[in-house]
Amino acid sequence: MSLTDADVRRIARLARLRVSDEEVTEVGRQLNGILGLIEQLQAIDTTGVEPMSHARDVALRLRNDVATEPNLRDKFQAIAPAVENGLYLVPKVIE
Amino acid sequence: MQWEVVIGLEVHTQLSTQSKIFSSASTAFGAEPNTQTAVVDIALPGALPVMNKAAVEKAIQFGLAIGSKINRKSIFARKNYFYPDLPKGYQISQFELPVVEGGAITIRVGDEEKRINLTRAHLEEDAGKSVHEDFHGMSGIDLNRAGTPLLEIVxxxxxxxxxxxxxxxxxxxxxxxxxxxxxxxxxxxSFRCDVNVSVRPKGQKEFGTRREIKNLNSFKFIEQAIKYETQWQIEQIEDGEKIQQATVLFDPETGETRMMRSKEDAHDYRYFPDPDLPPLVIGEDWIERVKSELPELPEAMQARFQSQYGLSVYDSVTLTAGKDLAAYFEATVAAGADAKLASNWITGEVAATLNREEKGISETPVSAEALAQLIKRVMDSTINNKTAKDVLKKMWESGNAADTIIERDGLKQESDAGAVEAIIDGVLADNQAMVDEYKSGKEKAFNALVGQCMKASKGKANPAQVNEILKRKLG
Known part of the structure; x- marks a missing residue:
């Protein structure tokens, strides 16, 4: 499997990354290198092996349902670029 | 051509926990913007999620209640998309291995009963809210809701x-x-529905192309949106157009659906297991405990109401529409009311009044015990049914007990045969024309005479007794 320039541009768009026309070829080469490694892994017969979602064999830790978090809005909003009436302001988004 | 509509639902239910699914911030509704957020909810770098045990337990409860398989191991995944009310750039959800799979629930439409199978139910976090009012050309973001636990039921x-x-x-x-x-x-x-709708010629096996109506938050809108969408799709096809897969929004103002995004713009979520969250493992003992603590479920309760109280299927279903309604019914019966009468009163007068006032049963000013006392006065013939309705109305308005109102307003039914007879004699004397009509064979005149007697007694006579004496006198 090999990524085309169009694939690279699409992946970049999905990740909201700006990749210039000059960079597309180089990024594509790097990504294809990674995919090449994965292809080697895929050559191994994994019939009957349960897919692994996590590398470490641990179970999820659970916490009790108690609301203990203090209101830290002032501290959080002190480092936000723009706030008003307690809201974070962002460039207008209407889908 | 005969068309058939095919519908599937995805329902986002907000789980009623105290804290968020991955942080200890409160989930209470209606707080000042951004006052209920933790570092995880606003996605500060390095902040790590810690799973809320109660959210998992509620998912198990749901699965057990509808006979699903509870996966002993399930996986959290990142659903990647960019929107400012989702500060991490991904929503933590479940993809390949959800916590709940399968199960079914029974629905009734008219006299028809049908089982609807569930595909799955998975845990995920809610996003924040965007406020699009004009903040100098910018949007406002409130992250109080971000991280609220959801169970998406498909x-x-x-x-x-x-x-x-x-x-x-x-x-x-x-x-x-x-x-x-x-x-x-x-x-x-707290309960939001996405509805997938497609149409196909009746008898065709393959599904048509579906469109998804997003975010319907009332039963009425679900019905309106599906009806409109179905008709729209049929017209498109009959006009020779093809249905394109799309996401649409329902506009309650116009009653129409309109396209939000087409398949070409569909998100590519690039799901992958969240490395921050190892597999969720649920032990047998946990499942067993939840099972033993589950309340009696609606279907089991309906069967019991039919066998224990001799109620009809319809009444048992109506009374189990909500747990508090069922409890109200049982408390009324426990306080001495006849079960069938209690059922009639609750599904009749009480329900009608609550409907009119747009209230739920928990807000009724007439307690189960108070209603039982009223019903007992009907049972022992202290008052007749019609008077009882007036008494209920007064109980509702004043909060007084049935006995107090009956006593105060002198509503006690006149059961002294002599007194009733005197009233009837008076009516017969004043309404000779009706008597003649009856005697000439007009059955209707009899009912009119009963009505006159009831009126003359100010509603206090026992209609059965009036009937009896009147028949004797005219016979």
Missing amino acids: SEPEMRSAAEAVAYAKALHSIVTWIGICDGNMQEG
């Missing part, structure tokens, strides 16, 4: 009409509120 595409879809949504709403995993408040967004 049905198989097994519904074949808007009525079935609404019945399914209502049945699901009843179950989640019954077992107490969700407050069911649709105005506050």
Whole structure:
């Protein structure tokens, strides 16, 4: 499997990354290198092996349902670029 | 051509926990913007999620209540998309291995009963809210809701009409509120439905192309949106157009659906297991404990109401529409009311009054015990049914007991045969024309005479007794 320039541009768009026309070829080469490694892994017969979602064999830790978090809005909003009436302001988004 | 509509639902139920699914911030509704957020919810770098045990337990409760398989191991995944009310750039959800799989619920439309199978139910976090009012050309973001636990419940595409879809949504709403995993408040967004609709020629095996109606927050809108969408799709096809897969929004103002995004713009979510969250492992002992603590479920209670109290299927279903309604009925019976009478009063007068006042049973000013006293006065013939309705109205308004109102207003039924007879004699003397009509064979005149007697007694006579004496006198 090999990524085309169009694939690279699409992946970049999905990740909201700006990749210039000059960079597309180089990024594509790097990504294809990674995919090449994965292809080697895929050559191994994994019939009957349960897919692994996590590398470490641990179970999820659970916490009790108690609301203990203090209101830290002032501290959080002190480092936000723009706030008003307690809201974070962002460039207008209407889908 | 005969068309058939195919409908499947995805319902986001907000789990009623105190804290968020991955942080200890409060989930209370209606707080000042951004006052209920932790570092995880606003996605500060390095902040790590810690799973809320109660959210998992509620998912198990749901799965057990509808006979699903509870996966002993399930996986959290990142669903990647960019929107400012999702500061991490991904939503933590479940993809390949959800916590709950399968199960079914029973719906009723008219006299028809149908089982709707569920595909799955998975845990995920809610996003924040965007406020698009004009903040100098910018949007405002409130992250209080970000991280609120959701259980997304996905049905198989097994519904074949808007009525079935609404019945399914209502049945699901009843179950989640019954077992107490969700407050069911649709105005506050605790129960939101996405509806997948497609049409196909009746008899065709393959599904048509579907369009998804997003975010319906009332049963009425679900019905309106499906009806409109179905008609629209049929017209498109009959005009020779092809249905394109799309996401649409329903506009309650116009009653129409309109396209939000086409398949070309569909998100590519690039799901992958979240490395921050190892597999969720649920032990047998946990499942067993939850099972032993589950309340009696609506279907089991309906069967019991039919066998224990001799109620009809219809009444047993009506009375188990909500847990508090069923409890109100049982408390009324426990306080001495006849079960069938209690059922009639609750599904009749009480329900009608609550409906008129747009209230739920928990807000009724007449307690189960107070209603039972009223019903007992009908049972022992102290008052007749019609008077009882007036007494209930007064109980509702004043909060007084039935006995107090009957005593105060002198409503006690006149059962002294001599007194009733005197009233009847008076009516007969004043209404010779009606008597003649009756004697000439007009049966209707008899009912008119009964009416006159009841009126003359100010409603205090026992109608059965009036009937009896009147028949004797005219006979």
